[in-house]
Amino acid sequence: MRELLSVEKLQCAYEGTPVLRSVSFSIEEGEIACLLGPSGCGKTTVLRAIAGFIEAESGAIRVNGEVISDGKSTLPPEKRGMGMVFQDYALFPHLTIAENIAFGLKGKSRSEKQQAVEEVLNLVELPDLAKRYPHELSGGQQQRVALARALAPKPRLLLMDEPFSNLDTDLRRQLSAEMRRILKKQQIASIMVTHDQQEAFTISDRLGVLSQGEVQQWGTPEELFYQPATPEVASFVGKGVMVSGKALAPDRLSCELGELEFAEPFGKDGCEGRSIRLFLRPTDIQLTHEGSVSAEVLACEFQGSQTQYSLKLASGLELQAVESGMHRYPIGEQVALRVAPHRPIVFFDR
CATH class of the missing domain: 2.40.50.140 (Nucleic acid-binding proteins)
Structure with a gap:
């Protein structure tokens, strides 16, 4: 497969305090990757830098070989062709499920929007909930709607910020497996951040442990579990x-x-x-x-x-x-x- 995303020596800071010191990794087209690490290690900052919500101080982010951020210039978020699933789902409470999904489909006709909404609702197995409102859905259903909304514009890269953190353990395991099935069916590359190593093992093709502002190791779940590069990686993945x-x-x-x-x-x-x-x-x-x-x-x-x-x-x-x-x-x-x-x-x- 061809490399889709490359992050090279990424550095970011908040109010002068370094958060990311030198983060490097890459993913290929159709690959599901995961950033694993404790709370406060900078996982969400990596996603926000890739999405364009914050600017990198230095380093480079490339998509299909094109530099979208290098500390000197940055491509606006709306031009990056990425989707995002937030930790709290960020659904509009006053809009129906269909309206929530259609919200990001700019420049399309009404019939095109309707077709796209029907397609993604079928994909996440919620075809009969288009006219309901978010408060009428369970937490698991809201999470699927958030995924459907992110997939509707057909992004080239999907970013997920702890999307299962508000769900109970059994439902998290179930939806992790379902999320992987959906993304693989659509062949959409994605990056998820989590602090749950079992969740990371379930969904990812490759994962990295983030600590002290750097990726300590990047590889398959099996490599990190059986061949950890450092004691820190070993203790975090098991x-x-x-x-x-x-x-x-x-x-x-x-x-x-x-x-x-x-x-x-x-x-x-x-x-x-x-x-x-x-x-x-x-x-x-x-x-x-x-x-x-x-x-x-x-x-x-x-x-x-x-x-x-x-x-x-x-x-x-x-x-x-x-x-x-x-x-x-x-x-x-x-x-x-x-x-x-x-x-x-x-x-x-x-």
């Missing part, structure tokens, strides 16, 4: 704990969890004695009936198909594990544990 150890061989190390051997080497010959850190997620820890390392059960949470345990080693290190069996270990009990030998463990040099 819960876990960092454990320090010493290499005994390219595939063996010693740490608070004992002497561990791995299916895949983490180093090369001659790495003996090197300091290594493991990022261990709950799925990396197994509870066993026998083992040289034990931990106290601090808490357990039954989750239906699995139980999640909070554990504490004699050293004071606390970590979590998940078990799918029916047996439940009581709080206060000492249990043996081990690192799952065939899991793809994340390693970092100290």
Whole structure:
């Protein structure tokens, strides 16, 4: 596919305070991308700069190779051919759903507007709600209308600012999957910002973790989860704990969890004695009936198909594990544990 959007060393500030220091990434035509990061990290600022709502101090934003912002000049928002879905949907309460969708269809005849409204309402599976008002719709329906309104002008790029944040967890998961289906069907490239990593995994082809004014890593969800570039990325895309150890061989190390051997080497010959850190997620820890390392059960949470345990080693290190069996270990009990030998463990040099 051809590159659609390129953001290069983007810098933005509010009242002289730097927010984006050097943000760089690109997306291709038809690709769904996501910017993931904690509140206040600058995710929305990136969207606003791409949309043209704020001006970049430096760096460049290109669409199809054309510079639309470079710190010296900027293309007005209405000429960028982009759609936007806001966090609060921004629907006009005094307009019907059809009127809300048709609002942005400038320069079209009445029949063309009607046809466009019908098309997008069918696309978001709300064909019978054209004459209703926003207050008569559920939160999920309002979110679909906001998407329909953004898609009606057929934008070359869709920008979404935490579009599911006002919905409950189950509905967010459902609509994330539906949003991906709709965008892929229309082959519309899009960028969504969120602080919810599960939401980002569900919808995106590629994603980036934004922190300290920069994109810490940009890649597929699988790459960021299994091959995080930094401990910060690892901790943000999945819960876990960092454990320090010493290499005994390219595939063996010693740490608070004992002497561990791995299916895949983490180093090369001659790495003996090197300091290594493991990022261990709950799925990396197994509870066993026998083992040289034990931990106290601090808490357990039954989750239906699995139980999640909070554990504490004699050293004071606390970590979590998940078990799918029916047996439940009581709080206060000492249990043996081990690192799952065939899991793809994340390693970092100290």
